[in-house]
Amino acid sequence: MKKIQKNGIDSAQSSPCPGWASLGRLSLMVATCALLGTGTALGQSAPAPVVGPSGRMPATPPGGEESRTSEDKPEVFSRRADLSGPSYTIYQLVTTYARPNPGLPSIESVDRRPFQLGFVDGRWTSPTLAEDYGGKVVTVTIEKLNLGEDLKVGDYDGTRVFHVTAMLWILEEIRFAINEAGIVGVRTIFDPDTITITGEDLRQSASDPIGILILTAEVTAQRTIAAGKRFDVSQRVNNPKHERILRDSPLQLTPEGAEVQNPKSLLRRDQLDRYTFHLNRHPGRRVDVALSQMDEPGTTQLDYHINENKMWSVYYQLTNTGTETTGEIRHRVGYLNNQLTNNDDSFNFDYIFSDLHDPGSQAAIASYELPVFDPRLRGRVQAMYAEYDASELGVAREDFQGNTYAIDAQLAWNFYQRRNFFLDAIGGIDFRRIHVDNENLGSPIEATEHFLTPYIGIAAERVTDRDRLLADLRLVADFDWLDHDADTLRQLGRTQPDSEWVILRYNGYFATYLEPVFNRDAWEDPSTPESSTLAHEAVFRVNGQYGFDNRLVPQYESVVGGLYTVRGYPESIAAGDTSFIASAEYRYHVPRAFPVDRTPDRTLFGEPFRVSPQELYAQPDWDLTLKVFADVGMTYVSQKRRDIAEQDETMFGVGVGAGLLIKQNISADVDFGVALVEAQSGTPDVVEQGDSRVHFSVTVLY
Numbered sequence: 001m002k003k004i005q006k007n008g009i010d011s012a013q014s015s016p017c018p019g020w021a022s023l024g025r026l027s028l029m030v031a032t033c034a035l036l037g038t039g040t041a042l043g044q045s046a047p048a049p050v051v052g053p054s055g056r057m058p059a060t061p062p063g064g065e066e067s068r069t070s071e072d073k074p075e076v077f078s079r080r081a082d083l084s085g086p087s088y089t090i091y092q093l094v095t096t097y098a099r100p101n102p103g104l105p106s107i108e109s110v111d112r113r114p115f116q117l118g119f120v121d122g123r124w125t126s127p128t129l130a131e132d133y134g135g136k137v138v139t140v141t142i143e144k145l146n147l148g149e150d151l152k153v154g155d156y157d158g159t160r161v162f163h164v165t166a167m168l169w170i171l172e173e174i175r176f177a178i179n180e181a182g183i184v185g186v187r188t189i190f191d192p193d194t195i196t197i198t199g200e201d202l203r204q205s206a207s208d209p210i211g212i213l214i215l216t217a218e219v220t221a222q223r224t225i226a227a228g229k230r231f232d233v234s235q236r237v238n239n240p241k242h243e244r245i246l247r248d249s250p251l252q253l254t255p256e257g258a259e260v261q262n263p264k265s266l267l268r269r270d271q272l273d274r275y276t277f278h279l280n281r282h283p284g285r286r287v288d289v290a291l292s293q294m295d296e297p298g299t300t301q302l303d304y305h306i307n308e309n310k311m312w313s314v315y316y317q318l319t320n321t322g323t324e325t326t327g328e329i330r331h332r333v334g335y336l337n338n339q340l341t342n343n344d345d346s347f348n349f350d351y352i353f354s355d356l357h358d359p360g361s362q363a364a365i366a367s368y369e370l371p372v373f374d375p376r377l378r379g380r381v382q383a384m385y386a387e388y389d390a391s392e393l394g395v396a397r398e399d400f401q402g403n404t405y406a407i408d409a410q411l412a413w414n415f416y417q418r419r420n421f422f423l424d425a426i427g428g429i430d431f432r433r434i435h436v437d438n439e440n441l442g443s444p445i446e447a448t449e450h451f452l453t454p455y456i457g458i459a460a461e462r463v464t465d466r467d468r469l470l471a472d473l474r475l476v477a478d479f480d481w482l483d484h485d486a487d488t489l490r491q492l493g494r495t496q497p498d499s500e501w502v503i504l505r506y507n508g509y510f511a512t513y514l515e516p517v518f519n520r521d522a523w524e525d526p527s528t529p530e531s532s533t534l535a536h537e538a539v540f541r542v543n544g545q546y547g548f549d550n551r552l553v554p555q556y557e558s559v560v561g562g563l564y565t566v567r568g569y570p571e572s573i574a575a576g577d578t579s580f581i582a583s584a585e586y587r588y589h590v591p592r593a594f595p596v597d598r599t600p601d602r603t604l605f606g607e608p609f610r611v612s613p614q615e616l617y618a619q620p621d622w623d624l625t626l627k628v629f630a631d632v633g634m635t636y637v638s639q640k641r642r643d644i645a646e647q648d649e650t651m652f653g654v655g656v657g658a659g660l661l662i663k664q665n666i667s668a669d670v671d672f673g674v675a676l677v678e679a680q681s682g683t684p685d686v687v688e689q690g691d692s693r694v695h696f697s698v699t700v701l702y
Contacts, residue, residue, distance in 0.1 A: 103263025447491030547577030568653030568673025576635030
């Protein structure tokens with residue numbers, strides 16, 4: 001078995017004329033080996049992807065074996081050819097599979113697939129050659145060529161003379177027909193009993209048919225190969241914890257002794273892409289595919305390269321996201337395990353508090369998520385307990401403290417996938433108990449109410465090495481199933497709230513690197529490494545809720561102001577039944593613009609440390625981000641039964657910031673925001689135009 005080693009991933013040389021094709025998640029060897037007259041191999045080639053730090057696959061310019069039209073041919077077909085080259089008289093083309101498989105398109109469908117041929121001086125040519133010589137371009141099929149029907153061109157009626165470029169073009173079109181069915185690893189050649197590899201015509205007469213053989217590859221062996229920090233070297237091949245990945249693989253072997261080949265043994269790029277993209281949704285895991293040819297022609301070994309971080313982590317975060325009355329400093333400690341029972345299940349626990357000795361504001365949140373019956377149906381259970389005061393709900397002029405405990409159960413079904421774009425349907429129900437000690441009603445009053453709120457929604461996700469899209473839309477309702485008491489609702493902190501209500505919550509996030517957007521050709525050109533970077537990034541965010549003019553209790557209002565909403569304003573400065581928050585940010589990643597250093601010699605904490613990218617399109621082991629931003633936030637209060645002290649609020653903040661990241665373990669961000677619009681609600685002191693605020697966040701992860 002002959003192999004090519006590319007950055008730690010093996011792919012086999014499947015023919016004497018190999019060509020690399022980079023297929024994103026799938027790195028696959030493809031060969032086109034049609035030889036006629038010229039004695040050279042016709043192959044397609046694209047650079048293999050390179051592997052970045054910690055096995056992370058960086059962005060790779062597009063390439064690979066795509067379904068193409070006759071206008072999109074390999075370069076060899078665009079060259080001006082000599083019409084004096086060899087031509088052949090052909091009355092019938094017979095297309096057959098070298099290894100029949102029920103999963104392949106029928107020969108009839110291949111023969112009836114339309115494509116284009118050129119016509120010059122009484123002979124068929126490639127369309128590009130016909131355009132070069134002022135000929136005609138005609139839409140044909142193999143079936144029509146065999147029958148000689150409807151092929152009159154000018155004064156020629158059903159010509160049977162084929163220039164060598166036409167024959168090569170036909171081979172490519174047949175291969176594309178198989179590719180369009182999602183099957184890759186396909187070669188097309190002329191039957192050597194009719195036309196040799198050097199182009200010699202062995203037929204006894206021109207009326208004898210010419211055979212076209214379609215050579216396909218099938219999976220005859222598969223394995224998993226682990227990488228990353230989860231397993232040591234001795235446990236990396238076919239680790240039992242990865243058995244499920246082989247079991248659920250869309251490509252399967254043909255059972256030994258079977259009379260018919262297994263349709264799932266064919267190399268289907270669409271199914272491999274779909275499967276690996278779905279596997280890669282799980283946090284902390286990256287799956288890539290490598291294919292290599294076995295000793296017997298047409299047989300292939302499928303390897304799943306599984307790069308996983310350590311499955312568990314603990315972290316500590318320090319921010320100034322608290323309010324003035326509870327203390328601005330917030331501490332957060334947490335534990336995360338992305339493979340709690342090795343079933344793609346995740347457990348997360350967070351504890352957030354305002355003061356080490358006297359946590360006046362605190363919250364504990366635990367969640368567990370796992371597949372339910374099917375990998376595309378996931379269930380999640382979350383429990384939460386929180387203590388807070390009025391200022392954290394955006395109603396600082398009120399004087400009450402409260403606590404809430406809640407439990408939420410949710411199902412998410414991935415009902416649509418197009419490559420790495422996913423749509424999930426979400427449904428769930430939330431139960432929470434809210435208790436308040438209210439000092440605003442003349443004498444201290446304690447109030448407790450329970451809420452049962454079902455919700456449905458939809459979520460979208462698309463994550464690549466160049467951009468990231470996350471969005472969700474969720475409809476939440478309280479149908480008063482628990483029979484709310486009007487006085488108790490009022491005592492929760494707001495006059496005359498509705499006992500039944502519906503709100504629409506929405507979140508959207510989009511980030512993209514700008515080099516591929518504004519200068520794609522230069523970014524894809526490996527000869528200009530200074531332009532082949534991912535250093536300039538734009539980030540957009542929008543979120544909020546629509547209250548349908550319902551009057552909500554404070555615990556369900558939307559809160560605006562601070563680091564995660566509008567920078568330059570204090571935390572939780574305003575609240576409303578309806579809100580809109582948007583942000584635009586430009587980031588410059590300084591070390592990603594450094595020259596490539598292929599032999600790094602620096603270390604950090606005894607481990608190799610890449611100060612500069614080690615490969616083109618790769619990323620170093622650290623990041624220094626400089627940014628500018630603009631945030632806007634608006635809150636709207638329901639018009640019905642509106643309190644005289646309540647008002648709508650608009651906030652607009654701009655500023656600059658910087659962030660430092662070291663090996664995914666230490667991150668620090670600081671933002672300086674300036675308020676451009678006065679804000680009067682929420683805090684005892686009015687925020688005036690020109691007021692500023694520094695926001696910071698420091699995280700340590702192990």
